[in-house]
Amino acid sequence: MSRVDPTLLHELKEYGAVGIEKCFNCGNCTAICPLASDEYPFPRSVIRRAQIGDKERMKSQLDPWLCYYCGDCSATCPKGAEPGETMMASRRWLTGQYDWTGLARKFYTSLAWELGSIILVGLLVVWIIAMFHGPLVTERVELNTFAPLHIVHLADWVMAGALVFFIATNVLRMYWLTMRRDGQKIPFKFYVTEAWQLVLHALTQKRWATCAADEKDEKTRNAKRTARTIHLLLVSGYGLMLVLIIFFLSWFQTDNIYPLWHPQRWLGYYATVVLLLGAGWALWGRVKKEVEMHRFSHPSDWIFPILLLVVTLTGILQHAFRYWDMPLATYYTYVVHLAFTAPMLILEVPFGKWAHLYYRPLAVYFQAVKEKAKAEQQVPEGALAAAD
Amino acid sequence: MPEKLKIGVYTCYCGGNISHTVKCEQVAKVMESQPDVVISRTNMSLCSDAGQSQIEQDIKELGVNRVVIGACAPSLHEQTFRGTVMRAGLNPFLYHHIGLREQDSWVHTCDCDGATCKAMHLMAAGIAKARHLQPLEPIRLEAEKQALVIGGGVAGLRAALDIARQGLRVVLIEKSPFIGGRMAQLEAVFPTGEKARDLLCDLVKKVAGHPNIKLYTQAEVTGVTGYVGNYGVRILQHSRGVSAEDAQALMTACKKEVPDEFNYGLSQRKVIYQPFEGCYPQLPAVDWENYQGEPISLNGGQPIVLEDAPQTFDVSVGAIVVATGFDPYEPRQGEYSYGELKEVVTLPQLIRHLALMKSGEALTWNGHPVRDVALIHCVGSREIEGVDEPHEDGQVNNYCSRVCCTASLHMAVELHEKFPALNIYELYQDIRTYGRGHEDYYRGALDGGVRFVRYSGEERPQVTPAPTGDTHPVLLRVKDSLTYNEELEIPVDLVVLAVGMVPRQIDDLVNMLKVSRGTDRFLLEVHPKLRPVETAVNGVILAGTAQGPMNIQESLSAASAAAAKVLTLLGRGKVELPPFVAAVDAEKCNGTGACVEACQYDGAIALQTFTENGKEIKRAVVTPANCVGCGACVAACPNRAIDVQGWTLSQYEAMVDAIGMNIVDLVEA
Ligand SMILES: Cc1cc2nc3c(=O)[nH]c(=O)nc-3n(C[C@H](O)[C@H](O)[C@H](O)COP(=O)(O)OP(=O)(O)OC[C@H]3O[C@@H](n4cnc5c(N)ncnc54)[C@H](O)[C@@H]3O)c2cc1C
Ligand code: SF4
Ligand code: SF4
Secondary structure (H helix, E strand, C coil), rough: EEEEECCCHHHHHHHCCCHHHHHHCCCHHHHCCCCCCCCCCCCCHHHHHHHHCHHHHHHHCHHHHHCCCCCCHHHHHHCCHHHHHHHHHHHHHHHHCCCCCCHHHHHHCCCHHHHHHHHHHHHHHHHHHHCCCCCCCCCCCCCHHHHHHHHCCCCCCCCHHHHHHHHHHHHHHHHHHHHHHHCCCCCHHHHHHHHHHHHHHHCCCHHHHHHHHHCCCCHHHHHHHHHHHHHHHHHHHHHHHHHHHHCCCCHHHHCCCCCCCCHHHHHEEEEEEEHHHHHHHHHHHHHCHHHHHHHCCHHHHHHHHHHHHHHHHHHHHHHHHCCCCHHHHHHHHHHHHHHHHHHHHHHHHHHHHHHHHHHHHHHHHHHHHHHHHHHCCCCCHHHHHHHC | CCCCCEEEEEEEHHHHHCCCCCCHHHHHHHHHHCCEEEEEEEEEECCCHHHHHHHHHHHHHHHCEEEEEEECCCHHHHHHHHHHHHHCCCCCCEEEEEHHHHHHCCCCCHHHHHHHHHHHHHHHHHHHHHHHCCCCCEEEECCEHHHECCCCEHHHHHHHHHHHHHHCCCEEECCCCCHHHHHHHCCCEEEEEEHHHHHHHHHHHHHHHHHEEEEEEEEEEEEEEEEEEEEEEEEEECCCCCCCCCCCHHHHHHCCECCHHHCCCCCEECCCCCCCCCCCCCCCCEEEHHHHHCCCCCCHEEEEEEECCEEEEEEECCCCCCCEEEEEEECCCCCHHHEECEEEEEEEEEEEEECCCCCCCCCECEEEEECCEEEEEECCCCECCEEEEECCCCCCCCCCCCCCHHHHHHHHHHHHCCCCCCCCEEEEECCCCCCCCCCCHHHHHHHHHCEEEEEEECCCCCEEECCCCCCCCCCEEEEEHHCEEEEEEEECCCCEEEEEEEEECCCCHHHCCCCCCCCCCCCCCCCCCCCCCCCCCCCCEECHHHHHCCCHHHHHHHHHHHHHHHHHHHHHCEEEEECCEEEECCCCCCCHHHHHCCCCCCEEEEEEEEEEEEEEEEEEECCCCHHHCHHHHHCCCCCCCCECCCCCCCHHHHHHHHHHCCCCHHHHH
């Protein structure tokens, strides 16, 4: 039995939900959703839990993560209950629930907290560099003298360590809430046999393709395909960037000028281009509000792509100044670049919108594990009769 | 020389309802060869314009002078075809109707051959009867141009006013001391949101000021005699107990108080009282039932005791409109914890509670603030046999009360507007907001954040006191089909039962008027579609919720329809009744009186003394208006001197002979 809690609905509104109360539970949204199933009848299941305020089930469900926000549900809803945006708000809310530090909840529900923290971390970075930077060589660009590579690399690793810590602890909480509390017995082997799903879905967002596959209207189908393609490129861009700065920082934090065929050049350019494209597309979409997934924008939906855009642009600038041999401009843009990169990574990945990067594939993985376990527990038809 | 019989026989397909089972063409073919039949036809749908004109044409062109139709039940279209026959210039009673659909095709769907045989027998019997039909004339009676309206609720008031405006006189009686009925207890009403008492006041003014209407309050019917056009009604009226001069003083001096039924017991009132500001009549009245001879001391003077001096008088009326209204269902002790938990109230009570509150005041119940409230639909309605406990008469209220859905949603919207922070739950089975504008309340409630929980009648919600230490006093448990049939626990401060409608306690009146009631105990109309406001008793007509659950709009439509019926009945000063009543063959009657003994109906038949050729003889005489045509006298008469017109013994005999015929003989005839 679940106890009804009327406050949940108001809480979700703070996370950006818009029309939950209008829903009269007709189920059209679930019927149209290409990803919903009998076991996971979202988005109505999510809307309903929100309406009656069943916090426990809301926390333990995977449903919100299984949605890629194609927006078919919102377009179909006869009541304007915006089920798609409810799914989005639920993802924000769940990010807040998984996060034990409470920061995610603060960031999602208070713009002051979110902006304040970004500025604080940015200023901290500036202050540290101001205190500890090396000599400013002005005759030519010597970035490694200004900010010695081994120190920056160390800082990178410290930051990566902190990120891993927060992500791992939050993921553990997600695991606890979604996998351990409903009493279903799950043999450990399935966590191993299904692990490939995690990698597959993280890298490809494969299911997103289903959303476009069933679409009859050509224009919408193309728009859905474009959205997925750009998102894939974006993922490849930031994935690449992360790998590069963690493992190959020496290529970038360099005073050398590499030839064009060197991976430092073309990999860097590729990542920069897709990051610009992805962030720019998201922002432009949110301004135009033409496709379902961009009609509603929570502050967090703006802040993340803006950060990404600024980080990319300052990265390009810094690179350009170095090539044009402008030492001071290079050092200053470098500081600005880091002042945006640090909060983007430290705050957005474990506590912000970027967290969906691991929660979503994890949910797909967990879903697969659950289904395997369930299939094993179900006695095959006829087995009982045979036993008699 | 008697005219030559020419019988037209028509077998209707009823759009397949009959012809899917009965081989209509075969039936029609066999009927062709029956005696005196000149034409036998089939038709896809005889009641259509084309079907009817075929009959008219045959009467005019082929000289058909008896018509036999095999079609749906006579209750549906007998009147239609009487009209058809009459339009063609034939006496309307030279026509006989056979219910091939209800009596045959619908009940023998698996046996086409059997059904076809049965149809042939029935049709042959009809033809046999038709050969004995004689032209008849409807009974015409003088009618009193005055009507009685029982019940001064909104329906009674509307009916009275509509009748009076057409120039007929109306006697309007109301049992309570004030008119307005249940509507006076409402505040803003759906679907317009207007104030109930303002609307009512308008109507009351017109009724009170109309010279053709005579109003009696604190009055009841104690006896009814006579028949349509000429009812004699005995009325008993209690005294008001006070006069314009002493009313205020007496009211002030009176100390005795009782729970105020106007506020459903939420407040107290004196036994000399006015139920609300602006009531009509304005003069306070003594509630005799509760007054019980209490001495009242005026200005400290000698105590006086008020006396009720009831008066009885008779009125003659041509028709009676029954508008006795409804009572809100009173939940049983313990039903949804009603009567056990203070936090469980009915919707009418909540309406009064809000009305008694000062504007701007926070919502409280029993001294506690109300933060969460749940409204439960269908309380005392849509009960299921075998699941819900039966009522005193052994029945469950299986009907839908129709107004409670919109009334609850209306309440939810109003609560949300007045107290935006309140959490409101509606526990329903189906949302039946069927009327124009009603759905807006549902939408409004949704948009306002009212939470809907859908239960099934098989498993009604449970209301229990919360364990000590809970945040709320009451817990609701309900299996919610919108949440995948999971059980929810809803903590609330107040539970509101959206009670349905039940008819008022009017057993005496029902017995006096001899009207019938449905299994739902509401008064029953003759036919829900064809004669929706008339009862089986001629001249007794229904208005408003006495007949079944209705909202104000529907009550008013019904009241106006009732008024229209009264006006068509009495407007010409004459009434026409069907001629199917007993008729005495004067030559055969020798005054044995067996018929008079057999008759169950007052004043239908009596022995009268006639002087013929200087001799005194006794003979039975029928008063057609009081005769219902049951035929008890026919069976009793030793001389075959009495018959029910249109259904005579010789007609029956001919029918029985035909029914008894071997099918082979029938086909070969
Ligand atoms: C909670 C609730 C809310 C409602 N809200 C709305 C609304 O918002 N809008 C709407 O359209 N409808 C509403 N309704 C319905 C509305 O109340 C009825 O449609 C209307 O009152 C019916 O009027 P009536 O004249 O048929 O019956 P009543 O109002 O019951 O009148 C019957 C009258 O007959 C009198 N009487 C009874 N027996 C006798 C007798 N033997 N002799 C003489 N007199 C007798 C009674 O004293 C009474 O005055 C609501 C109903 C309920 C229960
Ligand atoms: S969100 Fe819309 S489409 Fe989905 S169940 Fe609710 S009303 Fe229906
Ligand atoms: S109107 Fe609604 S609440 Fe009333 S009995 Fe019918 S379904 Fe139930």
